[in-house]
Amino acid sequence: MxxxxxxxxxxxxxxxxxxxxxxxxxxxxxxxxxxxxxxxxxxxxxxxxxxxxSFFKWDALGPMKFVGLKNYDLVTSDPTFWISFTNTLIMGLMGTVPQIILALLLAVLLHSGMTKFKKTFRILYFMPNITSIVAVTLVFSTLFGNNGMINWLLNGLGLDSMAFNSGWWGVKIAISTMVMWRWTGYNAIIFLSGLQSIPVDLYEAARIDGANRRQQLTFITLPLLRPFIVFVTLLSTIGALQLFTEPYVFLGQSGTGSTRQEGITMVTYLYSEAFRNGFFGTAAATAVLLFVVTIIFSLLNMLVSSRMGGDTGGGKA
Amino acid sequence: MSTLRAFKKNPDDLGFIGKIGYYIVLILGALVSVFPFYWMFVVATNDKGAVFHVPPLLTLGDQFFDNFKRVLEKADFFQALGNSLFVSSMVTISVVFFCTLAGYAFAKYEFPFKNILFYFVIATLFVPQQLGVLPTYVIMAKLHWIDSFKALIVPAMVNAFGIFWMRQYISTAVHTELIEAGRIDGGGHFRIFWNIAIPVITPAMATLGILNFMTVWNDFFWPLVVLKNKEHFTIQIALQQLFTTRDGLDYGMIMSATFTATLPLLIVFLLFSRWVIAGLTSGAIKS
Incomplete structure (x- = not known):
């Protein structure tokens, strides 16, 4: 070079x-x-x-001091770290899984060729994605307020109000909803382009062979859509593990509240270790752990999808 | 599903009930996507208490300018808007130039390790930036770039997505014969790029520019880390700063600011939606 x-x-x-x-x-x-x-x-x-x-003790100003694995010790024995770890996984699951299923459903509906307004729907579904995460969080914090619209709807359905800005599950539901809102349409459009890339004659051949709609879906659409599903799942997983802005802004109303335990994520933990407490060493150890977790989940993702691929590949042959 | 079977002769016809259900789901999805934008404007145009009105208030009011006045009392809103405009523009100009250059090289040149280098570029797309935030911060501190726009602009000057996007477009849009003809006429490499390739690929460059502008405009994490001083805040940081319980949450004020900060992007998106959507989903479709 x-x-x-x-x-x-x-x-x-x-x-x-x-x-x-x-x-x-x-x-x-x-x-x-x-x-x-x-x-x-x-x-x-x-x-x-x-x-x-991650092997040094350092405050970003003074001299660095080698401490071996002590930073990892400190981090992994800090209960807050493990809370941030579980939070990240829970919100990752809650935000990603329903989102991908919903996006698939919307894409299949949009693709079925019945609507003349496909272009309009595409634009409307995509709109959330161009909004900044800060704006999304601010808008949803009004909807998820104690007397906000979501609780009003819950009450209307005969359910109890939920403490979306302080409850253990409430916070997670609110944040996952924000993530879902911003990304479902985006993923639906990706799936839609995937569906459009499947040759029409495949369906015609299947129809002649007497395959019904559900059979067409399981034997043609899903297998051929697999690369798109893999890509979207991979990106969503990586994104979910890096979750920061939503909880930081949503719970940060009082200036220091952003590290509150209900919504603390791994990146929030990292951020507050480094830029609030000045512990760059433990923050670095957190970053390394997060990196490892990201790699593990990406590999897991590919493993699962390649196994899925093995099945469908056999079916096709 | 029973309606499906009844119309087996033409599987695209779901029947009346099926059709209604189909449209209900699609329209419900669209409503959920659009409603928060409308709601933002509802809160922005009504007085302070409107946000938690029971039953929810859904009509627009006339308090927008009063709300917005309180924004200006609390924050240098237009300064932040200007900062974001400056940073986003600088990054965008640079990204479009360097990514086009690199995409052109990957599309139209032969050189050793080309494929390996290109795969490397693609692979970097999957590395989350947050992971390297500490050393990057240290670099910025060493360069005395903390609290300066340079810290926002320089690391973002060229990116993998842009290279990928421009390469895809240039591969098909710029004909190799044209380049060869230019070379026979004795044009230098950069001249051929500038005079022959660029005019053909302006649509792709414009799309990349819009996408990049939106990304930088919306960025929060890195500006939050490096910007310290109020007068340097970008619009996203300024918005976040308004969201404070110090004197009671004034949602009318917050939403009028949020709406104003979102509107420019919304307009750009609606004007260029076809390009923006094509650009933002291209990563998945082509790889």
Missing amino acids: AEPVLTSPHAESKRPFLTEQRRSRITAYTFISPFFILFSIFGLYPIFFTIYL
């Missing part, structure tokens, strides 16, 4: 050793170099330095 720095695209020498091929290669490397330079500084190096940092 040192080459591109030496020669700029304008410095074209006519010396014979700079053949046309070599010059074009150098140009290409120059064109792509900004990404690799920036990524090495702000992407790659931070990951390795985080691992290194």
Whole structure:
């Protein structure tokens, strides 16, 4: 990667050793170099330095002190860390699973070709995704207030009000709803494009063979949609593990309340360790643990989907 | 399901009840998607108490400017709006330029390790940025960029998604014969890129620009970490700062600010929705 720095695209020498091929290669490397330079500084190096940092005690100002695995000890023996871990997983499940099922349903409905308003629906379903998470959280915090609309609806249905901004489950339901609202339509549109990429004659052939709607769904649509489902699930899982802004803003009304236990997530824990308490070492250890958890879940995701793939692959053959 | 069987001859016809159910679900979904936007405006235009009115108030009021006045008392709202505009524009110009350049190289040049490097770019899409936040913060502190817009702009100047997106578009939109013709005419590499490739790919560049602008405009975590001083806050931080119980939650005020901060993006989205949707979903569709 040192080459591109030496020669700029304008410095074209006519010396014979700079053949046309070599010059074009150098140009290409120059064109792509900004990404690799920036990524090495702000992407790659931070990951390795985080691992290194996790073995030191440091407040970001004074000298660093090597402490071995003590940061990991401190973090894993802190009950708040484990609360943040379970919260992240619970809200991840609550936000992701219903969201993907709902998105699939909406996509199948939109695809069925009955509506003439497909384009309009696409735009409407997509609108939540362009809103900032802060705006989403603020709007939903009015809906989820103690006397807010959601509780009014619950009462109307004969159910008790829920403490959405302080209860253990209430907070999680509110935050998962915000995540779902922002992403369901987006995922539905992705699934819709997936559905549109399936050749129509497959369905016609199945219909001639006497397959009903449900059989078409399980034997054609779902298997062919699998790559899209895998992609969406993977991205949603990674996103769910990084959950921060919703709980931080939603529970942060009193300035310091954002680390409240009902809604603390792993990233919130990391943030408050580093930027509130100045414990960069334990924050780094948290980041490493989060990284490991992210990798485990991504691998799990791929494992499950490849097993699913094995089944459908066998079915197709 | 029984209606399905009754109309087996034409499976696309669900029957009357089926059709109604079908539209009810679709319209309900659309309502849920749109309602919070409307609700934002309802709260923004009514007085303080309206937000928890029982039964919920669903009509627009005339208090918008009074509410918004209280925003201006509490925060440098327009300063924050301007800051966001500046940061988002700078990042967007840079991202569009560098990603187009890199996408062009990946699409139209042959060089050793091209595929490996491209897969590497794609792989970085899956690395969450939050994980590297501590060292990045330390770098910024060393550079004395804490509380400066440079900390927001420089790391974001080029990104993997943009490269991926531009490469896809350039592969099909720019014909290799055109580039070769330019080269026979003696054009330099950058000149060919600028004069031959760019004019053909402006739609893709515009889409990338819009998408990127929205992402930067909406970003919260990193600005929260590096910005310290009120006058440097971006719009998202300013909004979050309004959300405080210090003197009772004034939702009319908060929502008038939120609405004003969301409206520009909403307009841009509605004007360019086809491109924006195509861009934002392209990651899944092409990989």
